[in-house]
Amino acid sequence: MNSYSRTKSDLLTRVVAAVVGTVAPNTAMRYVGRRTVLRNYIAAGKGGPNAAWRPSNKSGDEILKRDHKLIIARSRDLVRNDSHIAGALRKIVNNVVFNGIRPQAALKDGAGELQRERNAQAEAHFKRWAEAIDFFEKQELILRHLWQDGEILAHFFYDPDLYALDIVPLGIELLECDHLDTSVDGRLRSGREAKRGVEYNGAGKVVAYHIFPEHPGENTMFTLSRSRRIPAQNMIHIYAPDRVSQSRGVPWLVAAIMEIKDFGEYQQNERLAARLASAFGIFVESPYPEHQMPENHPLFQSSGYTGVDEISDYIDPGRIDVLPPGMKITTAKYERPGQTYEPFTKTTLKGASTGVGMSYESFSNDYTDASYSSARSATLEERRGYQKQQDLLNRKFNTPIWRVFCRYMRLFSIDTLPEDIPVTWQAPGWPWVDPLKDSKAAENEIKLGINTRRKLAADRGHDFDELVEQLKRERQQLADANIIQENPEDGS
Secondary structure: OOHHHHHHHHHHHHHHHHHHHOOOHHHHHHHHHHHHHHHOOHHHOOOHHHOOOOOOOOOHHHHHHHHHHHHHHHHHHHHHHOHHHHHHHHHHHHHHOOOOOEEEEOOEOOOOOEOHHHHHHHHHHHHHHHHHHOHHHHHHHHHHHHHHOOEEEEEEEEOHHHHHOOOOOEEEEEEOHHHEOOOOOEEOOOOOEEEOOEEEOOOOOEEEEEEOOOOOOOOOHHHHOOOEEEEHHHEEEEEOOOOOOOOOOOOOOHHHHHHHHHHHHHHHHHHHHHHHHHOOOEEEEOOOHHHHOOOOOHHHHHHOOOOHHHOOOOOOOOOOOOOOOOOEEEEOOOOOOOOOHHHHHHHHHHHHHHHOOOOHHHHHOOOOOOOHHHHHHHHHHHHHHHHHHHHHHHHHHHHHHHHHHHHHHHHOOOOOOOOOOOEEEEOOOOOOOOHHHHHHHHHHHHHHOOOOHHHHHHHOOOOHHHHHHHHHHHHHHHHHOOOOOOOOOOOO
16 A cells, blocks of 8 residues: 555545544544554555456365366476476375385284284285285375376276185276366256255265266277266265365475476577577688679689688598688687576476475485484474374375275275274384484383384384394394394394
């Protein structure tokens, strides 16, 4: 708000307050106070360079109706073609999923002790089934689609081929969000409401999804097929909403899309300029027009000059050429990339790395200016973000699938284990940043009673029970071979 507008506003406030104050002084005071607060919201200013900044204030679903397809298309294009985004996504998947987030069954007896044999039995069934359907590869795909699409659908069904192999007959089909029939929108014949392919009952609970059997982007005759209704109990819609008015997912890359796109075009132009700069060119300059004439021209023949055609096209080592009078040599010079290239690149990549939740050093593979303390701090912050993504995968996909898996295992008589088997998920861990210091710190935490060996093993990505069994076998093997083993407690 400029000074003139503010003066008019203050004058109006005083006039209204004076009129109201004659009959209701307290009301006038409240009016003045509220007008003052309203005027102090700088973000609501409508003048100056931000005068054209008038974003809409629609619901999350309403905004997505207009922009969803274009955002996803641009996000997918970056994942395909931009090296920074493609590399960042691979790093994220490697840290969050790595070789798979694996279940640990947690059946307990009446005394609260883990039933190790029955838990191992359930995990063995799951391992065999997971290998048959590439379950851990599906975890990777889900995470990738959350980043580039913002959502993905997991459709599970009875698979007779697995049942024939005596494997839990649970099939899982991952569907991109394009399979949702967005034309199914609004009031349906059944009286229920639908939002872009997702059907809700009167209480606002999802009851069905309207799905195209084939991907609409396939160039085949099957893309003209009508969508079919799949009950919600056979489908998992995996996404993380940013607003309560949002029923579909938004690509996690959305905040970095335009910045990375502009930077990619800038780099492409700089590469082209660098290629031109690498071409060594020489120009021959002359002030006389006769030098441009063909040698058989009468004026040229009478001038007595040496023809330009006699000048060498290439520079040979040690060669000496005599130029016609007035001619001189000029070397082409291209100074690209310039001095602003590196600072501009760093600034842009720092912004983009913030959008994907990574440190600049990790996102750009540039560790030249990183100190040990800053790198360690950035690593710990990144890992907190990876843990959040692991938790999302567990809540939205892994645990629901585990429940269906256990139900199918009992329903189709694969095993007599109960349908409701408690589970925890063992995520891949990370090595210590400073092994010596971190191991000493872990040892002190155990001595102080503020941490456990089981949790420390889980943080490193190890199954504590498996470690105990391995240690037991190793000690027995050493004892059988009459090899004295050092006791880590007393150093003997």
